[in-house]
Amino acid sequence: MKRAVVLLSGGLDSYTAAAIARADGFELFALTIRYGQVHLREVEAARAVARALGVKRQREIDVDLAAFGGSALTGDGDIPKDRRLDDERSIPSTYVPARNTILLSLALAWAEVLDARAIVIGVNAVDYSGYPDCRPEFLDAFERLASLGTRAGVEGRPLTVRAPLLRMSKGEIIQCGIELGLDYGLTHSCYDPDGIGRPCGRCDSCRLRARGFAEAGVIDPLVGARQQ
Amino acid sequence: MKRAVVLLSGGLDSYTAAAIARADGFELFALTIRYGQVHLREVEAARAVARALGVKRQREIDVDLAAFGGSALTGDGDIPKDRRLDDERSIPSTYVPARNTILLSLALAWAEVLDARAIVIGVNAVDYSGYPDCRPEFLDAFERLASLGTRAGVEGRPLTVRAPLLRMSKGEIIQCGIELGLDYGLTHSCYDPDGIGRPCGRCDSCRLRARGFAEAGVIDPLVGARQQ
Numbered sequence: 095m096k097r098a099v100v101l102l103s104g105g106l107d108s109y110t111a112a113a114i115a116r117a118d119g120f121e122l123f124a125l126t127i128r129y130g131q132v133h134l135r136e137v138e139a140a141r142a143v144a145r146a147l148g149v150k151r152q153r154e155i156d157v158d159l160a161a162f163g164g165s166a167l168t169g170d171g172d173i174p175k176d177r178r179l180d181d182e183r184s185i186p187s188t189y190v191p192a193r194n195t196i197l198l199s200l201a202l203a204w205a206e207v208l209d210a211r212a213i214v215i216g217v218n219a220v221d222y223s224g225y226p227d228c229r230p231e232f233l234d235a236f237e238r239l240a241s242l243g244t245r246a247g248v249e250g251r252p253l254t255v256r257a258p259l260l261r262m263s264k265g266e267i268i269q270c271g272i273e274l275g276l277d278y279g280l281t282h283s284c285y286d287p288d289g290i291g292r293p294c295g296r297c298d299s300c301r302l303r304a305r306g307f308a309e310a311g312v313i314d315p316l317v318g319a320r321q322q
Numbered sequence: 323m324k325r326a327v328v329l330l331s332g333g334l335d336s337y338t339a340a341a342i343a344r345a346d347g348f349e350l351f352a353l354t355i356r357y358g359q360v361h362l363r364e365v366e367a368a369r370a371v372a373r374a375l376g377v378k379r380q381r382e383i384d385v386d387l388a389a390f391g392g393s394a395l396t397g398d399g400d401i402p403k404d405r406r407l408d409d410e411r412s413i414p415s416t417y418v419p420a421r422n423t424i425l426l427s428l429a430l431a432w433a434e435v436l437d438a439r440a441i442v443i444g445v446n447a448v449d450y451s452g453y454p455d456c457r458p459e460f461l462d463a464f465e466r467l468a469s470l471g472t473r474a475g476v477e478g479r480p481l482t483v484r485a486p487l488l489r490m491s492k493g494e495i496i497q498c499g500i501e502l503g504l505d506y507g508l509t510h511s512c513y514d515p516d517g518i519g520r521p522c523g524r525c526d527s528c529r530l531r532a533r534g535f536a537e538a539g540v541i542d543p544l545v546g547a548r549q550q
Contacts, residue, residue, distance in 0.1 A: 162431050
């Protein structure tokens with residue numbers, strides 16, 4: 095069975111991307127990176143999602159990106175609320191410097207050891223909130239780097255970066271996941287949850303999620319649970 | 323003053339590369355990655371080297387690559403001894419999967435936060451011991467990735483990867499460092515030192531070092547100290 099290393103964050107995008115790869119016949123190896131996020135609710139969600147997906151193995155790796163600073167997501171400044179979502183020219187303060195480059199690099203290391211043929215990442219170039227490392231040309235450049243910088247690449251077994259959500263809207267992602275039978279109640283999206291892990295509803299990530307569920311015409315199970 | 327993030331390992335290559343960047347007018351920010359090396363003597367050497375270089379700041383970051391396995395350098399199998407050094411087709415067991423991709427990615431994150439214009443890495447394509455991620459085409463691919471995946475790149479301030487040792491032999495590197503007044507007695511190269519940090523003399527790294535000092539016609543201060 096073909097192996098894939100899946101970057102699994104606990105959010106709904108990576109869950110859906112992983113499920114698509116599983117449907118495409120890959121055996122999943124889930125990699126969760128604790129990069130200094132202030133809220134670890136996301137990491138707990140990743141564990142629940144990994145179990146639900148029936149991954150072959152899950153690994154969690156710590157990389158303290160907070161040591162560099164520069165991002166509201168790792169504790170440097172406040173999480174912006176009620177921001178305009180479609181301003182593609184401005185990179186928000188929740189951008190974590192070089193995050194996807196680092197996540198893909200770590201996935202690449204494990205993929206080499208496992209002799210996996212693919213890395214799966216849930217990035218999205220439509221509802222992407224303005225991050226430069228979510229663009230298709232960035233992923234192409236990483237694939238090229240991977241083929242040059244690894245044993246497998248040198249030996250003629252190139253690795254592909256699969257980003258199945260790249261050109262889907264948030265609504266389409268959710269629709270796709272529901273068709274695959276996913277339970278989005280297991281996921282966590284909020285950048286700034288309260289003390290017991292409930293979403294704020296006002297950060298970019300919460301608002302993109304809400305817009306996605308509205309587009310898909312589905313009730314978010316996290317919201318549904320709260321309303322009951 | 324232009325800023326550069328220098329990947330500083332404690333070995334003689336990264337020390338020399340950093341000194342060349344300093345001579346080229348860069349203010350140095352040294353980044354040392356503890357990636358699960360079995361022997362931390364190297365990290366102690368990096369601190370001594372950073373002090374000797376007068377770097378503006380030094381950061382140490384932990385990334386547990388041993389969690390992935392697959393390398394003798396992170397404890398998976400024995401360090402090979404007395405290996406033929408010029409066999410470029412075989413990748414040795416001391417190769418750490420995707421290591422330079424990961425190191426460069428972490429340097430990229432800090433470079434973004436510092437608004438540094440360069441990353442400096444002491445890789446070498448001549449006496450490189452067969453690692454795929456020490457080749458010029460790999461570094462070019464990383465530079466392209468960096469320009470696409472970062473805020474600075476998007477905003478038209480590209481970052482360069484400087485690998486001043488790329489086409490130098492080990493002897494030329496040492497000659498260059500001595501002209502710059504470097505004290506190689508501060509460095510550590512061995513993959514398999516004894517309990518008090520003394521080099522084994524038989525691993526690839528020790529043998530490349532010995533060959534380099536012989537080529538440069540200079541006595542290695544680490545060996546000189548041992549013989550006194």
